[in-house]
Amino acid sequence: MMPSREEIVSFLLDSAPSPMTALELRERFSVAETEAPRFLALLSELVTEGRAVEIKGGRYAHPSRVGLVVGRISMHRDGFGFVDRRESGAPDLFVGNRELAGAMHGDMVIARVEKSGPKPSGSVIRILKRGTERIIGKVRMRGKYALVAPLDERFNENVYVHLDDLGGAVDGQLVQVELTAYPSQGEPPAGIVVHVLGYQGDKDAEAGAIALKHKVRIDFPDTVLRDAEKFPRKVAAADISGREDLRFVPFVTIDGEKAKDFDDAVHVEEGPGGSLILRVAIADVSHYVVPGTPVDSEALLRGTSTYFPDRVFPMLPEALSNNLCSLVPREDRLTMVAQMEFTKGGRRKAQRFFPAVIRSVHRLTYNKVARILDDPDCEEATVYADVADGLHRMWSLASLIRARRKERGSIDFDLPEAEIILDISGRPEDIVRSERNRAHYLIEEFMIAANEAVAEFLEDKGIPAPFRIHEEPDAGKVEEFKKFIHNFGYFIRTEGKLKPGDFQALVEKTEGKPEARMINQVMLRTMKKAVYHYENLGHFGLASTHYLHFTSPIRRYPDLFVHRILKMAIKPKGIPKKKKEELREMLSVECPRLSDCERGSEAAEREAVAWKKCQFMADKVGERYWGFVTGVATFGFFVELEQYFVEGLVHVSSLKDDFYHYNEEQQTLMGERGRRTFRIGDRIEVILERVDESRRQIDFTVLPPPELPVSRETKPGSREFPGQREARGRKPKEGERGPGEQKPREQKPGEPKAREQRGRRRGKKR
Known part of the structure; x- marks a missing residue:
């Protein structure tokens, strides 16, 4: 065998x-x-x-076992790099520019460890796989040839392009170049232009450059568009045959204001003995997207939809994502339904999965539903009177499910996100903190419940699927985190096995405190990334023994895989053993790749938001703002503005009044003569000094105040975080703020988010 x-x-x-x-x-x-x-x-x-x-x-x-390291190399703009070893918990391996053996940023390499210890170094001995096939850059004409200067400074060599291979691009334009030769023995990389994006500063060119930089596909090939044209505009009668008819059930969709791809509809009704029956109907994309077709092959390559503030790069063509598969109101739509029965206490006691046809009655938004839940006499409650009672019933059930999830220790990270308000031309006119209301939590709980139910069903039958796993954090990282929070006066358990609830207790303790954001960010970095895996290994962040993604097949390919597998699993004969083995082998290859697609998409989304923030602030250089210190590091500190949800850096070199030193124990920058100190939570006035749109960087300088900056919760001149003085003289209890020292942290994490900890796109759906 x-x-x-x-x-x-x-x-x-x-x-x-x-x-x-x-x-x-x-x-x-x-x-x-x-x-x-x-x-x-x-x-x-x-x-x-x-x-x-x-x-x-x-x-x-x-x-x-033979002294070698395998990993992806990340380059620095100064020419050296690091081989990533985060998964093993070991420190990254430093590689000097003379030891790269032609490796470029993103390459998968084998390296020999030459020096061990806390700061190990080594040399690349083999390039396993090139991580970059295409590079985004600006054309620079050089007479008989052209160079493409990469926008990403981690690629520090220009790409040679023959004039015949420019694809019509001219000097100064942004292009994507496909590499035909990699650097070798002193020769630069060479390539041909495959995308002409336009001039830097043009919104379409910039958006395309960001997407392509992170390997997000921006255009559908003609073969895919022709294939999409074959789909009907309406659900055919023949397609309804064999499905349960739920068109009489008043399903509703609840999404963001600008959403167009409605992939889930929900309904709750009373069941026998006071139970509640939840139906989560998910667009049956698998009915239309058949494996091996042009539409399917392209969707598999994309892996996910990518959402920028001003546009979407969808996984599926709009004929499917916004029309035939979207659960628009008052239209017949094919779905896969997860029907779950819950006890009065919110415990799931039964579930059933089946294909159905539905006809949703309303397209609701989070804000409308929140107003109905908050005020029974509001205008929306009158307009949607036919479903208002049902919405209150939904909230009752969601509250029960949420309470049980919290009881088991599920972590809810409090990491606010920016909402970019655009004008009619697509330029940002305001940036605010995205608010979450009860409707967000309602949908979130229902999606988690459906995902868990499907995962448990497939696991019980021994069927491989793209499970969504989130493994326990490494012990070493947890110890570092414990030391970090101790410096703020916080503690988590030190005996026995660490549980998700220990982290959640800390989230609740820090809520509303100046240091909460940084502690949440460092906590997230302490965790491993959530990824797809063909075996169920549980989800630490959700404190869930079974988890996968079932609820968004319009925008996530793993969900489409799950639908196909679930359809086979609910057949009377189930899935044969040989087919299970084939699924396992296929998923062992596709799950890591789809996890990579997700990470690239998230990185593109983050950069797009940073770009829009820079656009918004570009004409405000020289203006003064009040803000709060959100993080401190050796090179300076970060300030979030009160007026806009924008963060920038005050570099230590801009502090001209003194020599400032970073205190790791107290997490401060302190002047050596005047003792002026900057710490998390300080409210200070800053001047917008510089906006670099190409690097997505915002820099502030600090006004020299007549006295020490005042913290949100401390008196002028105080050296303590709130609660430290009261805690003196007694031993802190577990989870309590103690008489602490304070320690540093860096800034923002990189995913996992665990993106499950907050809603993915449009503030919803784990």
Whole structure:
């Protein structure tokens, strides 16, 4: 029997007595001689992926057992790089510019550790896989040839382009160039232009550059658009056959004001014995998007939809995402339904999954639903009188489910997001903090409940699926986090196994405090990233034993996978063993790739927001604003403005009145002569000094005040965080603020978000 990739890697890591030949490994796994070519191909794939290495004598080993490191290299604009080892918990490996062996930013490499310790260094010995095939840059004409200067400073070599390969681009335009040769032996990279985006500063060119930089596909190929044209505009009668007819059920959709792709509709009714029955109807994208078709192949490449403040790069063409699959009101729509029955206490006691046809009655928004829930006499309650009682019933159930989720320790990170208000031309006219109301929580709880129910159903049947996993944080990182929060006077348990509830208790303790945002950010960085995996390993952040994504197949390909698998699973004969093995093998390849797609999409979204913030602030240079210090580091401190939800840096070099030193224990910058001190929570007045749209950076300088800055919650001149003085003289209780020192932290995390901890796009749906 052929072993899986995971079985081979696990054996090489934990059990192999020494590096082994292919024959020895084949005998170890009892692979028949007739399967030898296939087994060798599997080993070769593992070597290509960096999960195994082939050393002298044709022997195979796990990289970590022969002094090698496999990881993605991140370059610095000054020419050196670091090999990422976060997954193993080890510090990143420094690689000098003379030890790169031609590696570029994003390449997957094998490196030899030359120096160990807290700051290890090494050299690249092999490039496993190039991480970059295309680069965004600006054309610079040089007579008989052209150079493309990368916008991303981590690519520090210009790309040579022959004039015949410019694709019509002219000097100064932004382009995407496809690399045809990588740097080697002193020769620069070369390429051909595949996208002409326009001039820097043009909103379409800038948006396209951001998307393509993060490998977000911006245009649908003609073959995909032609394939999409074949779909009907209305649901055909033949497609309804064999489905449960729920068109009599008053489903509603609840989304953001600008949403167009409505992929879920909900309804709650009373059941027997006081129970409540929740139906979550999800657009049946899998009915239309058939594996192997042009639309499906493109969706698989994209992996997810990407949302910018002024546009969307959808996973599916609009004919599907905004029309045939979107659960618009008063139109027949095909769905997959998760029907769940809950007890009076909010415990799920039964579930059923089936294809159905529905006809939603209203397209509601979060704000409308929140007003109905808050005020039974509001105008919206009259307009939507036919569903108002149902909405209150939904909130009652959502509250019960939410309470049970909190009881088990699920973490709700409080990390505010920016809402960009655009004018008719697409330029930002205001930036505010995005607010969440009861309607957001209602939908969030229902989506989590449906995702958990489907995951549990598939797991119980032993069916592989793209489960959404969030593993426990590494012990070393947890210890670092404990030290960090101790400096603010906080503590979490130090005995026994750490639970999600320990983190949630800290979130609640810090709520509303000046240091809350930074502690939440560092806590998130302490966690591992949530990813897709073909085996269910649980979700630490949600304190959930079973979790996956079922609720958004219009905008997430893993959800589309889940729908296809669920349809097979609910058939009378279920899924045959051989098919399960095929699914497992396929998902072992696709899950990591789809996780990468998600990370790229999120990075593009973050940069797009940063770009719009820079656009908004660009004409305000020289103006004064009041703000609060949100983070302190060796190089300066970050200030969030009161007037706008915008953050910028006060670099330490701009503080001309003194020499400032970073105090790691108290997390402050303090002047050595005047003792002027900057700490988290200080309210200070700043001047907007500089806006660099190309680097997405905003810089402030500080006005020299006549006295020390005043904290939100401390008196002038105070050196303590609120509550520290009262805590003196007694030992702090678990989770309580103690008489603490204060410690540093950096700024913002990079995903996982665990994006499940807050709603993904448009403030919803985990």
